[in-house]
Amino acid sequence: MKRVHFRWAVGAVLALGAVAAQAAGRLVIEGAWIRTAPPTAAMRAGYATLRNAGDAPLQIRRIRSDAFGDVSLHATVIDDGVARMREIDDLRMAPGEQVVLEPGGKHLMLMQPAHELGAGASVTLIFDLDDGASTATADFVVRDAEAATAADEHAHH
Ligand SMILES: [Cu+2]
Numbered sequence: 001m002k003r004v005h006f007r008w009a010v011g012a013v014l015a016l017g018a019v020a021a022q023a024a025g026r027l028v029i030e031g032a033w034i035r036t037a038p039p040t041a042a043m044r045a046g047y048a049t050l051r052n053a054g055d056a057p058l059q060i061r062r063i064r065s066d067a068f069g070d071v072s073l074h075a076t077v078i079d080d081g082v083a084r085m086r087e088i089d090d091l092r093m094a095p096g097e098q099v100v101l102e103p104g105g106k107h108l109m110l111m112q113p114a115h116e117l118g119a120g121a122s123v124t125l126i127f128d129l130d131d132g133a134s135t136a137t138a139d140f141v142v143r144d145a146e147a148a149t150a151a152d153e154h155a156h157h
Pocket of ligand 1 (some may be wrong): 042074
């Protein structure tokens, strides 16, 4: 009987430890798209809604893709009435926080495409998180901004 109680206690401690170890940021990427451009364009802009669905803060350390030589996160700032882009080095998100990447605001700058990207093409982007182990992946579909707006309006109905 004593032995059974001891085993139960060990099991409970291990279970609590497992719960504590799981506290982590979890990046969810939804509605990912890349704006259409001439198929050979040297630069593209990508948009999506990012959400931290985990129970700890997260930080995006790097974004990469086989389809682009360089991927960075940009903010659009109005400087003296002129829109300029500024790189965001380390996007931090609290648990439950959502960051919307959209035309005229924050966006992904996609440089040096490895191949032509026509409308309807799909590209995988990988987001590396600050813990060095976890990543989030999303397929970005090439489409025009009008189609994206229509889809958003549809979602609100
Ligand atoms: Cu940019």
